[in-house]
Amino acid sequence: MPELPEVETIARGLDQRVAGDTIESVWIGSKKQPLKSPAGVIASTLEGKRILRVQRAGKHIVFDLEGPAGAAPVPTKKGKMYHAERRQAAFQQRRDGQTAQWIVHLGMTGRMVISEPSAEAAKHTHLIAKLGSGRELRFIDPRMFGKLSVYSGGFDPGGVEPLEVSEERFVALFRGRKTPIKSALLNQKLLRGVGNIYADESLFRAGIRPRRRAATITREQLGKLRTAVKEVLREAIAAGGSSVSNYVDADGDEGFFQLQHRVYGREGEACLVCGCAIRRVVLGGRSSHYCPNCQK
Numbered sequence: 001m002p003e004l005p006e007v008e009t010i011a012r013g014l015d016q017r018v019a020g021d022t023i024e025s026v027w028i029g030s031k032k033q034p035l036k037s038p039a040g041v042i043a044s045t046l047e048g049k050r051i052l053r054v055q056r057a058g059k060h061i062v063f064d065l066e067g068p069a070g071a072a073p074v075p076t077k078k079g080k081m082y083h084a085e086r087r088q089a090a091f092q093q094r095r096d097g098q099t100a101q102w103i104v105h106l107g108m109t110g111r112m113v114i115s116e117p118s119a120e121a122a123k124h125t126h127l128i129a130k131l132g133s134g135r136e137l138r139f140i141d142p143r144m145f146g147k148l149s150v151y152s153g154g155f156d157p158g159g160v161e162p163l164e165v166s167e168e169r170f171v172a173l174f175r176g177r178k179t180p181i182k183s184a185l186l187n188q189k190l191l192r193g194v195g196n197i198y199a200d201e202s203l204f205r206a207g208i209r210p211r212r213r214a215a216t217i218t219r220e221q222l223g224k225l226r227t228a229v230k231e232v233l234r235e236a237i238a239a240g241g242s243s244v245s246n247y248v249d250a251d252g253d254e255g256f257f258q259l260q261h262r263v264y265g266r267e268g269e270a271c272l273v274c275g276c277a278i279r280r281v282v283l284g285g286r287s288s289h290y291c292p293n294c295q296k
Helices: 004-018 039-046 080-094 167-174 181-186 196-206 219-238
Strands: 023-028 051-057 060-065 100-105 111-115 125-131 136-140 147-152 279-283 286-290
Touching: 004 051, 004 060, 004 111, 004 219, 023 039, 039 100, 039 147, 167 181, 167 219, 181 196, 181 286, 196 219, 196 286
Parallel strands: none
Antiparallel strands: 023 125, 051 060, 060 100, 100 147, 111 136, 125 136, 279 286
């Protein structure tokens, strides 16, 4: 699943390429799994809107649009979907004093790419937005764990932004918790955007084992962990993220931070600091990598 650096890379690339452009029309596929908002509401919100900017919020890509969220067109046949869309449309209309936002969560395999209209659409393309510049913005997701929705202003994914968190706030988030520190780092309600790769890499730099209970970590060690989290995320963003699966940016290019991983995905290999073999444990259903010598 794309984590903070990958989503930040994609959002920055999209902002450079589509900010100021207008969405002229929207095609949405028949699969309902990727949709958190009704298809009609998404289409009516996006069509005719100018993209003010694209930014990241946690692991979400947020398109700020000029104008309020739209209402769903009225279906020709009444039924459950008809009434659900009417209720959603009415809700959006009550909030139409706020700027609309298009929220994209990439899930595990989602991609947002800019294409020429003549380019063949990938098999698992779920949305195509035709832009005034003549290009197309496409959402592709083979496994359909990604989500598309629209929102009326001020989208908040929850949790604290790790690149901005103060030391006092960071310590308060984790000190005293009985859960393993790795699990706490992955809790998006606490710290948003940090995933498996960057939790492992941050814990290695801070010298803390992933299974260690957060309550046993000293204030000084938590301060080091905060510094490590920020360093790892910033370095990963500078490298365009980690391409360990099918991640690519808005231009279809891979990231390079996987070449700098010190523990993640290196089970059995020598630690780059002490030479000890890197170990892997399963924690909360997720693989965790660490050096038994460098991390305590």
